[in-house]
Amino acid sequence: MSPSIKSPDSPWRDWPLDREIVLARVIDAPRSLVYAAWTDPGQIQEWFGPEGWTIESREINLRPGGMWRFDMVAPDGTRYGNRMVFLRMEAPALIEIEHGSDRDDDPGRFRMLVTFDEQSNGKTVITLRQMHPSKEQRSSTIGFGAVEYGGQTLDKLARHVAKLG
Numbered sequence: 001m002s003p004s005i006k007s008p009d010s011p012w013r014d015w016p017l018d019r020e021i022v023l024a025r026v027i028d029a030p031r032s033l034v035y036a037a038w039t040d041p042g043q044i045q046e047w048f049g050p051e052g053w054t055i056e057s058r059e060i061n062l063r064p065g066g067m068w069r070f071d072m073v074a075p076d077g078t079r080y081g082n083r084m085v086f087l088r089m090e091a092p093a094l095i096e097i098e099h100g101s102d103r104d105d106d107p108g109r110f111r112m113l114v115t116f117d118e119q120s121n122g123k124t125v126i127t128l129r130q131m132h133p134s135k136e137q138r139s140s141t142i143g144f145g146a147v148e149y150g151g152q153t154l155d156k157l158a159r160h161v162a163k164l165g
Contacts, residue, residue: 019138021130021146025154029161031118034126035092037161038114044068047160050149058102064089069102083109092116099130108137126154 027034037043041060049055052075059069068084081102088096093116100109111131116124128150132138 018135019132021132021138021141021150022127023147023150023154024125024127025151025158026119027124027126027154027158027161028122029124029158029165030122031092031116031124033161033164034124034157035095035116037157037164038062038095039089039091043160045070047156048153049156050145050152051156062086062089071102084112087111092118107133108140109133110137110141126157128154 037047039062041057041062044062045055045057045060049072054073055070056073056079057068057070059067061067064086066086068082068086070082071079072082073079083100083102083106085098086095087098088094095114097112097114098109099112100106110133113127113129113131115127115129117127118124130138130141130146132141
């Protein structure tokens, strides 16, 4: 884990595990390539989201303080408005995001920490940690399919960077 995550002022340091969802994946690509897939507006729109879903961006500014507003469109046409605010980006090690629906007063918004750990074999371990505001919100998110959909999203990321390498 990055030392800055363990710092005394980090909201992650003492976060209750019963409000967290963690997904991890080994990606067969160098960390710089995987990090770029998350921070390049052209790339993230190609792979982000579950299998069969599409992304339609309304605003995309991938920098600290920047925002990505987009609809995730399900295979049946249902649209889910999303908003990500990029709180912290430490290339190529981590990205911290506030993620929720595309509204200012979303009580279900959560923090997401994406870490990129390079392995000696040229692969990258990517870990997504979601901090939900309550145990109930975490349960609801899992019930919606967040773990399965997150796994599919990481699969799409792996395929995307494999094409680039």
